[in-house]
Amino acid sequence: MKKTVTTFAKAKQSGEKLTMLTAYDYSTAKLMDESGVDAILVGDSLGNVILGYDSTVAVTMEDMIHHGAAVARGAKEAMVVVDMPFMSYQTSVYDALVNAGRLMKEANAGAVKLEGGESVCEAIKAITQAGIPVMAHLGLTPQSVNAFGGFKVQCKDELSAKKLVKDALAVQEAGAFAVVLECVPAKLAEYVTSILNIPTIGIGAGAGCDGQVLVYQDMLGMFSDYTPKFVKKYADAGTFMRQAFTDYINETKSGAFPSEEHCFKIDEDVMEKVMEEEK
Secondary structure, eight states, rough: OOOOOHHHHHHHHTTOOOOEEEOSSSSHHHHHHHTTEEEEOTTTTTHHHHHHOOSSSSSOOOHHHHHHHHHHHHOHHHHHHHHEOHHHHOOOOOHHHHHHHHHHHSOSEEEEEBSSGGHHHHHHHHEEETTOEEEEEEEEOGHHHHHHHOOOOOSSSSHHHHHHHHHHHHHHHTTOOOEEEOOOOOOHHHHHHHHHHSSSEEEOOTTTSSSEEEOHHHHHHHHHOOOOOTOSSSOHHHHHHHEEEEEEHHHHHHSSSSSGGGGGGOOOHHHHHHHHHHH
């Protein structure tokens, strides 16, 4: 059965932990879906791990639609949440609504995600009133990395911690069905989780959140440009992949690949006739 916002609400009520992973293509989404993950996030993190950008700022709506649609084709049960990229919702409420609609129609998203607190609440209201589920995102919001001066833990002082609480309550009131808390102190995230009626999804925010999300290239050791402190590597797929690529190169150069088992056969009499005609 397809997982929806109701799945998230019921998990919050029952205390069941939610799971979410990023994916950007059909094959990976299908594997995650078959594993039973609750939600797949088509994050604008694709700018870093897929497109090779230094940040998520350069990601476009076309990028998100292209990758979102691929993931949606692979996810039969997991809820697909697609990020709204930088400047797709900050310019006006109208732009936010139009672009959220594009992600639902063209990427077949189950929900959209946008960054920010009180400043984006009008956009959240408009989008949810149009029947589009919204996941909020607070704490370290990567689209604002230039304003933050880098990828740093957020909300460690009293003023910013209180602002996080205020923003979390605001996005809930605006209609968000869940909120991602990124790179905030664990005790603060646990407190925010306790006062909200909607589930929190943590990434570098401790075990007190209602669920967790990781970038799959990080948790599989495939992205080596940098590794955030909050990442747990569940496998070293990067090393395995590099070795496989090296083995393929060496076997191809030596002639060991392809071997007979990887080749197709033709009747000898057919070959004889072909060769006779050439003579």
